[in-house]
Amino acid sequence: MSVDGEEVVAAVAAHREFDGLVLLVTGGGSGIGAAVARDYAAHGGRVVVVDKEESRAIDVARGLPGDAGLGLGADVADEGDVGSAVRSAVDRYGRLDSVVNCAGHADLGRIDDLSYGRWKRMMDVHAGGTFLVCKHSLPHLRRTQGSIVNVSSISAFAAQAENCAYGAAKGAVTAFSKQLAGDVAADGVRVNVVAPGRTDTALTRPVYRERGGGDVAKGAALTAESVMQRRIARPSEVAAVITFLLSGAASFVTAATYVVDGGELAQ
Known part of the structure; x- marks a missing residue:
């Protein structure tokens, strides 16, 4: 099958969807956040990788092409850290077009065993961190009519x-995002949510290891029994949906929640 010149140009343009644009991604040192950073950079964008573990953020940023990456250490629950990270992004690249909030942690346990401190930390990182990054990024996103994707979970x-x-914190992220989308729609900023299901990340592997009696693969296989597709997701599969929502192809999508769970919630 032959391909004409216009189709070739369109294909190249699509591949460079984020050419000249800048993304800030939290939790970017591993898992879904790192996969988003790589996908965005592969499509021509520049990425500010933020992670509580600075060394992990730097490693991911160094793996991006050319000068496409900047790695920064920051605790998203600390407003000073967040403000500094956003300023560094804009100082380095002169603009901010996209924000993805992936930072988070899992702290499982029955309510009887959860201290209020553990509960508050969960809320501070997931809901509070998402709020702070959005708040400090929005002045720049308004100038570029940019896009935000906040990562929730099917636990919401x-x-x-x-x-x-964890479920309550992710529920807060989901509800906050819908409200924020309404507040900033007139500014041309889009806000969406991706709610992943079972995914192979550094956050979930300890859970799989415990479930599998010390065997991560066995635990993942047992977990996948609740998934319609009978497997868990790769981070890149979730990242692909996130980068779609950041792209011009999703220009009429806002206040939406995309569930990426292999059909688990449908059962």
């Missing part, structure tokens, strides 16, 4: 054993 929609704090 389905009860899971010993997961009340």
